[in-house]
Amino acid sequence: xRNTERYIPEGYELAWNDENLGIQVYYKEGAVIGGLCFVGKxxxxxxxxxxxxxxxxxxxxxxxxxxVSDRLERKNQAKASKAVALANHGxxxxxxxxxxxxxxxxxxxxxxxxxxxxxxxxICRIGCISEETGFLQGNSVPQLGAFIGKPKKKLIQKxxxxxxxxxxxxxxxxxxKMQPVAVIENKPIFESSHWTAYA
Numbered sequence: 001x002r003n004t005e006r007y008i009p010e011g012y013e014l015a016w017n018d019e020n021l022g023i024q025v026y027y028k029e030g031a032v033i034g035g036l037c038f039v040g041k042x043x044x045x046x047x048x049x050x051x052x053x054x055x056x057x058x059x060x061x062x063x064x065x066x067x068v069s070d071r072l073e074r075k076n077q078a079k080a081s082k083a084v085a086l087a088n089h090g091x092x093x094x095x096x097x098x099x100x101x102x103x104x105x106x107x108x109x110x111x112x113x114x115x116x117x118x119x120x121x122x123i124c125r126i127g128c129i130s131e132e133t134g135f136l137q138g139n140s141v142p143q144l145g146a147f148i149g150k151p152k153k154k155l156i157q158k159x160x161x162x163x164x165x166x167x168x169x170x171x172x173x174x175x176x177k178m179q180p181v182a183v184i185e186n187k188p189i190f191e192s193s194h195w196t197a198y199a
Contacts, residue, residue, distance in 0.1 A: 006043055012036055016061065021068050025061055033057055037064055081161060089156045089165045091121050091177065096142050097166075098193060101173035106196045110142035111167070111175055114151060121167065123175075124151040130195070139192035142178070 008026060012034060016025035022041070028034030033051045037060075046064065051057040091113060099109040108128070115122035127146035132138040154167040165177045180188035 089158055091116055091156050091165050096178045097175035098178050099169055099173050099175035105198050108140055108193045108195045119156050120153050121156050122151050122153050125149050136197040139194055141190050141192050
């Protein structure tokens with residue numbers, strides 16, 4: 001059975017307890033200058049040292065607080081950046097998402113956005129115009145408005161402000177927003193995608 005309780009050796013007493021950063025530091029005084037530190041909910045200590053002096057111990061404590069604080073700041077900044085990205089995802093009705101998936105072959109599915117509500121997009125699979133370029137392989141482009149099956153609602157996701165929006169279709173495939181290479185007579189033109197099939 002896994003141990004879920006922290007072990008504090010005899011002679012160690014709590015010296016620092018920062019609930020915001022989740023840091024607990026225990027000191028041992030006397031002939032041995034000891035230090036024991038836990039971060040977060042970890043059962044095992046982040047460090048457990050004997051020091052030559054109290055100053056050396058304090059330097060280790062200061063370094064730990066700085067490292068954890070910097071890590072938390074980076075995490076908060078990334079979270080804030082992602083929130084901004086999702087708030088400005090840029091997905092609109094008419095956008096096309098491309099999903100490439102398959103094992104031993106490359107399947108290409110296209111989806112057209114038919115509605116956008118907040119951070120969600122209602123999409124429907126669409127057909128494609130496909131051309132064979134060789135044995136069991138070819139290129140395809142999406143065919144706007146050629147709907148297949150029933151619409152489905154998906155959460156719009158972005159990794160960063162500058163990244164392209166994407167939709168998680170299932171456990172093994174993701175659909176990424178396509179950018180048209182040109183617009184002719186208000187009709188977007190997309191780059192072709194290569195597909196392969198089983199022999």
